[in-house]
Amino acid sequence: MGPARVSRPASMPPEDERRSPPPDESPLQVIGQLAGGIAHDFNNILGVIINYARFAQGSVPPGSPAAADIEEIKRAAERGVGLVRQLMILARRESGATVVFDLNELITGLDGFLRSTIGEHITVERRLDPGLWPLAEDPARIEQVLINLAVNARDAMPAGGTLTFETGNAELGPAETAAYPGAEPGRFVRLLVSDTGVGMDSEVAARAFEPMFTTKAAGQGTGLGLATVYTIVTQVGGLVDLSSQPGRGTSVEIHLPASRSAPAVPTRPTRAAPAGRGEAVLIAEDDEAVRRVAERILETAGYRISSCPGGVEALELLDDRANGFDLLLADVVMPGMRGDDLARRAVAMRPGLHVLFMSGYSDDTPPSDLGPTAGRVAFIDKPFDAGALLERLRELLGG
Missing domain, CATH: 3.30.565.10 (Histidine kinase-like ATPase, C-terminal domain)
Incomplete structure (x- = not known):
């Protein structure tokens, strides 16, 4: 049998596939709807698995059978993250x-x-x-x-x-x-x-x-x-x-x-995750397992932590002047009140408050400008690991 050659021009399927699907029912649109529906929750689940696997790795001897088993668990979850990302790319929702x-x-x-x-x-x-x-x-x-x-x-x-x-x-x-x-x-x-x-x-x-x-x-x-x-x-x-x-x-x-610009300067070498300096962080996250992961990472790194499952509870904590907060770590999508709505109210109540948003779905990316009373604002994708989270906090808090 001779060789087969297929050329796929941009946006042009093979000739025998060029037919108009019903409105909003093309395969990629269906994939997009499914991916959008599961990405946030699925990334939360995978992030919990990956982080607890890393926690467990620190408590078993390197090279032991248990360490190898934990590594396989982590790799399987990371493959799941990759699968979600590919679905989002196919749905043109990942950039x-x-x-x-x-x-x-x-x-x-x-x-x-x-x-x-x-x-x-x-x-x-x-x-x-x-x-x-x-x-x-x-x-x-x-x-x-x-x-x-x-x-x-x-x-x-x-x-x-x-x-x-x-x-x-x-x-x-x-x-x-x-x-x-x-x-x-x-x-x-x-x-x-x-x-x-x-x-x-x-x-x-x-x-x-x-x-x-x-x-x-x-x-x-x-x-x-x-x-x-x-x-x-x-x-x-x-x-x-x-x-x-x-x-x-x-x-x-x-x-x-091709680009006519010069390549970017290589990034700095990997270093140990930066520790906290006793700064107070308020975590607003409706997924209890994800919230516990964030608490453990930040407490271990030396931050003072308060946490709650949603925006209403976060505003109550912010309203209590006995609580001094340096940074709000907020999920973008929460029942009752979105994270960006919470952040706008929070910086109005606490001028200079820094905000780090988190989400498992790229379409949830919130605005980077929360007004003149806000401190620095940033975003981190879920699932995140300890190093990435601590690095982002340190960038926002300075030093």
């Missing part, structure tokens, strides 16, 4: 900060992930152009593309093989981009990810980018991997092509719009 960065550095930074996830039976090769143009995108989303392609390649090579990452620069003119609505001619960064696995026939290749389509056995695949790749790339005006041949492997070629 992040745009940063100028080097794709080569992102690829080499995945060494640890590849060693632990791909397996020793697969050889990883890199052919990276040292003069690669930079990208101006959300690096977390592009990393998701790399991870999904690597995992897809791993699953196609159960008996071993070679996974290759190749990068280069490309200038595409109108003739090359004409078949891709949404893609403009110009400078692109080219990424080719190929494997020597089982490959696909033309029928499977034609459906490879469909959400929920998978040839794997029940429980072994989500059908989100390549669909997420396609969604991320086309959202930024990129191009995606797939070529495959049964028994010879699969290649996915991606072109991403």
Whole structure:
């Protein structure tokens, strides 16, 4: 059987799929509705599992069977976080900060992930152009593309093989981009990810980018991997092509719009999570398990904590002048009173109060300006770990 090649122009499904679905009932809209409904609660649950697993890791000997079991629990929950994120990407409800960065550095930074996830039976090769143009995108989303392609390649090579990452620069003119609505001619960064696995026939290749389509056995695949790749790339005006041949492997070629800006300065090295200095924090969170996790993290770090399940209770605590608070940590979505409504009232009652919002759903991002009486305001995604939470608090409180 000959090779199969599939080109997926932005916003253009294969010809036999080009039909108008009923209003508000396209597959991605349905996924979006489902994802939006579960993301907040599901991220709360996963965050509790991950943080309690980390708490438990600190109380068992490293290298013990219990430590290994706890690590597996944590990894499983982290995979759940990744799954929710992919659903949100497919629903076009997940976005992040745009940063100028080097794709080569992102690829080499995945060494640890590849060693632990791909397996020793697969050889990883890199052919990276040292003069690669930079990208101006959300690096977390592009990393998701790399991870999904690597995992897809791993699953196609159960008996071993070679996974290759190749990068280069490309200038595409109108003739090359004409078949891709949404893609403009110009400078692109080219990424080719190929494997020597089982490959696909033309029928499977034609459906490879469909959400929920998978040839794997029940429980072994989500059908989100390549669909997420396609969604991320086309959202930024990129191009995606797939070529495959049964028994010879699969290649996915991606072109991403290049940036003319210089890559961002590397972030500072990882350091120990900053401790508190006795500052008073008021936690308003309706999920009791999440509230207990936040309490434990902050109390262990040296903060003075008061907590409550909602906005009404928080306002009562703020109204009592015997309580001195430096910062309000508030969930955005709570029954009775939203976190942003609570924050506006709180800073009116306590001028200079700093506010850190938290939410497991990106559409919940609150306003960053709460008026002239507010202190510093920031946001943290759920699920968070101790390091991320403490870092955000320290940034808000100074020093």
